[in-house]
Amino acid sequence: MAPERWIVFTAVALPFIAAALLPLGYRLLGERVGYAGAAVAAACFGLVASLVGTSGTVSTPWIPSMDVAVRFYVDGWALLFALLASGIGVTIFAYSARYMHGMPNLVRFYATLLAFMGSILGVAFASDLLVLFLFWELTSVCSFVLIGYHADEAESQFSARMAMLITVGGGLCLLVGILLLSSAAGVVLGGGAFDPTFDLAAILATETSEGSISAQLEDSGLFLPALVFVTVAAGAKSAQVPLHFWLPRAMVAPTPVSAFLHSATMVKVGVYILGRLRPLFGGPEWELLIAGLGLATMTVGAVIAVRAVDIKELLAYSTASHLGLMVAAFGFQVHYGAEAGAFHLLNHALFKAALFLVAGIVAHEAGSRRVDELGGLWRDLPVTAAITGVTALSMAGIPPLHGFYSKELLFAAAWDVAEASGGLAWLYPATATVASVFTVLYSLRFLWLFLGDRPEGLGSVHRPSPALVAPPALLAGAALLVTVLPERAIDLLVQDGALATATAGETVSVHAELPLELSGPVAMSLVAVGVGVALFPAYDRVLAVVDGGYRLSRAVHPTALYRGLLAEIERSSGGVRRWLHTGLIRSYVWWALAGTCAITLAGYATTGAPPAIAGLGVPAAMVLVLGVAVVAALSVTATDTHVTGVLTLSILGFMVAIFYILASGPDLALTQLVVETLLLLIFLLVIEELPAFYGELEVSVAVRDAALSLVVGATAFVSVLLVAPPGGGSLSGTAKEYVERAPKEGGGTNVVNVILTDFRAFDTLGESIVIAMAAMSVLVLLAMRGRGETR
Amino acid sequence: MTTIIMKTTARVVVPIVLVVAISLFLQGHNLPGGGFIGGVLTVAAFTLVYVAYDLDYLEVSVLERDVDPGTGIFEHRTVTTYRRLFTLGLAVTLASGAGALLFGAEFLSQTFEYVHLPLFGEVELATALLFDVGIYCVVVGGLLAIFSVVGAE
Incomplete structure (x- = not known):
């Protein structure tokens, strides 16, 4: 019998909805909201229990172009796990309502616990590999929040971070395994390795027929990698040696959390996925690896x-x-x-x-x-x-x-x-x-x-x-x-x-x-x-x-290795920080520009040879304007005060504006003029705050900066060469199309504006969001400066 | 920078700049101009006022309101207004885009209509203008919020 679609979706979504409504519930019920949580868990339990005896897939499209859908697969194994999660959830919530009496942050606690239960139900039913991954990581994140319940205690912070690093790291391995699996499935079920299939139920169904996916994996030599990645993911989540050490540490969480997450549900996720994939990967390698582990x-x-x-x-x-x-x-x-x-x-x-x-x-x-x-x-x-x-x-x-x-x-x-x-x-x-x-x-x-x-x-x-x-x-x-x-x-x-x-x-x-x-x-x-x-x-x-043996093996304890690894990472990132994070804006600008140029030039280099320079027929007026711009640029470096520097720089800007006019881009020219004016005004606004003179210039700094300037210039030059349409003054196909369509469909004769507000309005929207974000960042940064963020 | 020359120049120039900004903004659909250019020019006008006078000048001398000097720059009424302005701008752009959905069109698609108004004659009403109003508000609000806070440092 096929499962009812709404029952499955409701069972998974209900805890999340309840988690979102929890602050409201806390207002109304106070601490007794724990019993409301128990009621939600009981409702989920009831919904899942009504599915017993059914099996099949229900789905709703999510990203159809990538064949990703929110698919849920109901069978005995999923039902067993889901019943356990929701059933034990009932007792845990009821217990918490009493146990967490008088504790702080109860809204966060219960909301996370509910979201956690929802994610477990999601993992249990998920039949799309990407959806599975999503819920899988959600359980890690919820677990992180719950382990770190006592957020101001160092012990809690350490344990929560450890659990997060191990389980999310394992989750990344799962992602790799999933991608290997889905590309192999793409070959068997769909159009090829680049047309991946994420439908787990379909993947498992092939195992009983010809042309199975495990055979495909073995043919391409990816069987063992996929198996190992999935095993690492499951092992990290299910606390298997040598990644077991986060589990005892997680006991700093309140006891209901330990009972729910770290005994009955979250750690079972790894076991669950192994059971799920057992029909797919089963074989001698599997037996050796999994049984041994x-x-x-x-x-x-x-x-x-x-x-x-x-x-x-x-x-x-x-x-x-x-x-x-x-x-x-x-x-x-x-x-x-x-x-x-x-x-x-x-x-x-x-x-x-x-x-x-x-x-x-x-x-x-x-x-x-x-x-x-x-x-x-x-x-x-x-x-x-x-x-x-x-x-x-x-x-x-x-x-x-x-x-x-x-x-x-x-x-x-x-x-x-x-x-x-x-x-x-x-x-x-x-x-x-x-x-x-x-x-x-x-x-x-x-x-x-x-x-x-x-x-x-x-x-x-x-x-x-x-x-x-x-x-x-x-x-x-x-x-x-x-x-x-x-x-x-x-x-x-x-x-x-x-x-x-x-x-x-x-x-x-x-x-x-x-x-x-x-x-x-x-x-x-x-x-x-x-x-x-x-x-x-x-x-x-x-x-x-036992104690004697434990002490003897101290050097190879995974906890010690973990600590050593963390310390090493901190040390080396401290080393990098001395180069990158100097606190001086000029060094940030240097790295940002150098990085951008390096990436851009590398991109050009991999795509092929630079185009030939053709059609150097530049009008005399343009040459004059650009010549003045070059002179202005050169003389900026020779100025000795800010005011002359700024004024000289704006000559360059205005020359560029004139160049735009000559190149028949009035909109660009207007924008350039207005922005140039504004820049000048900003300089005037802040000029009193700047140091009056530049001080001695070190030769090494000058050389470094000059080199960077050359590279930036070269990047811009190559970009223009590559991007500019071929000479001859004729419009490209896209441009012609825009010119034709703008008055008809956009109702405006200013093509640039119609493009901005209509044809490519999404871009403009994105840019306006960037402006708003920049404004917010400046406000936040300046407002936070006085708050003693000294560490 | 608060010299007499500067102040006098600002007095004469700012109204002209503002009018030009608005006309550039309105004519943007058919002639050079638009929300971004109009917005930046408006910002330039206001910045000129700040450079020549100070942040409270508009409130105190032009609008003849009292300014509470006690609160910090972030709670300053001017900054709050700018913050609201760019939020409003974002809302307008999004709403104008979402409005298209109501008519069964795709998000952010625009349309236009010619109407006959007394005095003005044939006038084109484009939904793109609404979108541009949003852009204008974001540019003015965002940039001025930054400048007024940074300028107060």
Whole structure:
């Protein structure tokens, strides 16, 4: 069944409209506007939910000449992601309404959060590659604003900038990947490599037929570059090693943001795109790259999570680890891979969002986020403890909780691949098991915040308000529901989602049942849980080992590399600044003119030989006028005061005006005269402010300036030669056309004016905007000068 | 520059310049001239007043209003007026362009009509003139805003 067009468009547009109306809503509702946000999210959830069971493309043209349209594609995978984003959005907004009580800048906070949700829905449904890119970058920008919520704290600024650089940098890689893909698609589907096709649904549809786009990419040798660029983009967004370090840093954002963006939605965008493109890129290269990347992240994230000292940091690294799990799942080229990836997307979103909200409650009520300062909280926070029990054990993958099923599917995928390939491929299940041991360890550690002994230093813990506990309880309830009725959840959502990510030839059929007999994957689960639980009493010793390894590898930590790179960039741009940014207008003018001339001349040089100079029949009057102009120009350099300099310069200007008259351009001449007069007046206006004499002239400066003058003159000369119509005084075709049409269609006999106001009025409009902009810039610059912008 | 010679010359010249500017602006459709040229010439006239007298001269002596000396140059009434003028100019150009859309024509397309007026006889009314009014306002407002602020430094 095809989806209703208006439902899809409304679902994506609604959050943006709500974000625009939010300042008004804040006026009316105050802090309760958070609940309005929840209502918007619920409306989106309802709209998306009504689409379940449909599939197909809806579109509206955007740039038809480039075959770009706002296309939205609805299928199981898009619906799963969109439902998660909007559904979790409801709980996050409801939680924020209470959690953000009394905080500043709430309008910006909620508006960005809404816009963010809209962008995620956009990414989920986007079927046009450019629209996808647009929404993709929008999520990065919104995330930047939200991470930097505490805009005046250095820590926030650093983290927000880091997230922005990494994810937007990844976005640029995505753009390259998209362009490679679309040009290959152009060859297969359209008129050729220069007639790109951006329709993702059409691109994916070719994979099942002859003449596929991946084959085309391989023929042109671009398969691997496209794959790598897309992987880097997805890895940056989904915090894969070695670009994982921005995610824990992003935890400076308020907790609802961490729960929403950095566990359930934004970081899933990378996983989502990998799932989306899996049918296209699937193959041995894909498996090696993606599965390897995912498993590495899964292990590194889990190991670092064990040594985290802050509960949000623990959850952040655990998020990276679970993202690695999903990425690895999509990497494996067996049907279990698609199943594990799609199922874990749902499971992880449910338990991780709940856990983050729990972390927020703990920080809010106990006043600390340090792991070693918290413990035995179950007496103070019984409901929260119950929520944590369900979700943390699910995170650890303990049966029969829902997290177990998807993890078991991953183990099955790794095991199958290893069995089929043998040899080194056994590293896949081995790594996955090791990572899971650590997952069990840190999950239990988080649970021990509630179960263990109560530390001495922990003061009184308040009871959280029901408004704070209800959202995570709702999520935990959903998690329990998936645990009890896994087949129902699979039928509704996961099966269709996994189908969309399956490569051709895979038969996807998601099952979730407790294993009753021993097999390879079951053994992996047993080892992971068994060793994890057995090691937990010796947590301190594990921690010491991990800490030792962490310190040894300090030199290659990506954070250190990132800092070093930033410092290097700052240093070298400081070096460039000493040349360019001197604060002296004359040096700016020098660079601007030199740059313009260089680019112009280079442009001429690449287009071919200069034209021959023909028809030097210049009337005597013109020679005289131009001669006077040259004399005036030369004598300007010899003047010793400003007044004589200005007056001599205006001789030059007036001579040029006369030249225009001789060349029968009265409009130009008038303009030149008027502007010249005005310039003279401006000089008179400012002349008293200028220094009275020029001072000593350094030889090097004089030589440099003379050289620049020559180059500028040469550029102007060559330009005139190239642009001027061939001699003989006859009008060009365009000019004739204008002369003919001006009285008839423009109603004016002054052709120049008709061109300005009618034929090319758009140019004139642009120029008038430039004038207005110049005026505004001058006003702003002068007004800001006194405001202590000294840094 | 505020010498007697300058002041006297400005007194005589400025009205003539202004009239010439307006005539250049109006005749622009059929003879040399137009919004930009008329605008720049108007600016020249005003700048001449500023050079010969000062920024407050027009307000105080010609219009006989009081000028509040306390506020800075950016809140100065003259500068505010110029700012409004170029904003208005942009609005007029855009509106004259968008007006064409109402008649089903493309953005910024112009048309013209001949009407018979008493005294003037046959007069051409072109929508291009409206567009030119906008350009004129932008040029006058923009340039004068810059000059009055810079000149006050």
